[in-house]
Amino acid sequence: MNTLTVIKIGGNVIDDPAALKRFLTAFASVSGMKVLIHGGGKIATQVADKLGIQTTMVEGRRITDQPMLDVVTMVYGGLVNKQIVAKLQALDINAIGLTGADGGTVLAKKRPVKDIDYGMVGDIEEVNSGQIQFFLRQNLTPVFAPITYSQTGDLLNTNADTMASAIAVDMVGHNAVTLVYCFEKKGVLADPTDDHSVIGELTPSLYAEHKAAGSINKGMIPKLDNAFKALGNGVSKVIICHADEVAAALQQGAGTTLRLDD
Numbered sequence: 438m439n440t441l442t443v444i445k446i447g448g449n450v451i452d453d454p455a456a457l458k459r460f461l462t463a464f465a466s467v468s469g470m471k472v473l474i475h476g477g478g479k480i481a482t483q484v485a486d487k488l489g490i491q492t493t494m495v496e497g498r499r500i501t502d503q504p505m506l507d508v509v510t511m512v513y514g515g516l517v518n519k520q521i522v523a524k525l526q527a528l529d530i531n532a533i534g535l536t537g538a539d540g541g542t543v544l545a546k547k548r549p550v551k552d553i554d555y556g557m558v559g560d561i562e563e564v565n566s567g568q569i570q571f572f573l574r575q576n577l578t579p580v581f582a583p584i585t586y587s588q589t590g591d592l593l594n595t596n597a598d599t600m601a602s603a604i605a606v607d608m609v610g611h612n613a614v615t616l617v618y619c620f621e622k623k624g625v626l627a628d629p630t631d632d633h634s635v636i637g638e639l640t641p642s643l644y645a646e647h648k649a650a651g652s653i654n655k656g657m658i659p660k661l662d663n664a665f666k667a668l669g670n671g672v673s674k675v676i677i678c679h680a681d682e683v684a685a686a687l688q689q690g691a692g693t694t695l696r697l698d699d
């Protein structure tokens with residue numbers, strides 16, 4: 438079976454041109470088939486701010502009304518996605534920039550209104566893994582923006598960590614899949630104020646302990662929920678590491694590797 442590496446890069450790295458350049462260089466050096474999913478939440482917030490559109494986040498998810506949907510579509514699907522594709526071309530990676538609407542790759546459903554109305558936020562229904570595999574077989578490297586589409590023809594805003602997990606899980610039928618979440622810290626930290634306190638191996642029970650103690654919090658909680666979901670659904674390996682260390686993490690181990698409880 439072929440191996441596939443699905444890599445997600447977060448918005449704090451994308452927002453820093455030097456850090457993004459270092460990450461894309463490391464990404465280009467990863468051998469074998471690969472898929473990149475990018476965030477960009479920080480840039481979308483800055484652009485929305487310039488346009489006088491206020492950002493509201495609830496449990497790490499952006500409330501996305503129509504003006505905000507226009508912003509995130511332009512920022513993720515346009516600006517960020519195409520800048521990354523161009524930079525990868527310069528690194529000899531034949532990248533193809535996609536939203537979930539392109540090639541019908543990631544179908545979603547507008548999140549139902551319960552206590553909170555998230556607006557045009559999409560929960561993933563189906564990944565067209567055959568279409569993604571087709572791109573990979575053409576030696577193209579898919580680069581996904583965190584935008585999906587619905588059966589009614591709407592664009593929807595979908596969290597990039599969730600998109601990476603869903604794509605990784607659905608590619609399992611075609612390949613042995615490794616999923617890597619890259620961000621600006623060296624891994625999951627036992628003490629978020631100490632950059633050297635990287636947890637080498639994280640199990641669901643250890644995660645529960647850190648969450649209860651408050652040492653794993655904020656954006657790391659939905660990230661780990663998505664990461665463990667992937668591991669429980671056939672993804673061979675899940676790593677959370679610094680964007681600079683993606684190649685090292687895949688080769689000799691850096692960052693945090695997830696393992697299910699015995």
Ligand SMILES: Nc1ncnc2c1ncn2[C@@H]1O[C@H](COP(=O)(O)OP(=O)(O)O)[C@@H](O)[C@H]1O
Nearest residue numbers: 447448620624625626629652653654655656657
């Ligand atoms: N124990 C922890 N270790 C590392 N990061 C943590 C931890 N607890 C909370 N965090 C926070 O989680 C953030 C990563 O989640 P998120 O903001 O969603 O990142 P991204 O945009 O890169 O996906 C880090 O920037 C950090 O502030």
Ligand SMILES: CC(=O)N[C@@H](CCC(=O)OP(=O)(O)O)C(=O)O
Nearest residue numbers: 448476477478498499595596597
């Ligand atoms: C629904 C929802 O919250 N979508 C996210 C998509 C971007 C994202 O996930 O970016 P990071 O990985 O940089 O956080 C948002 O608009 O912020």
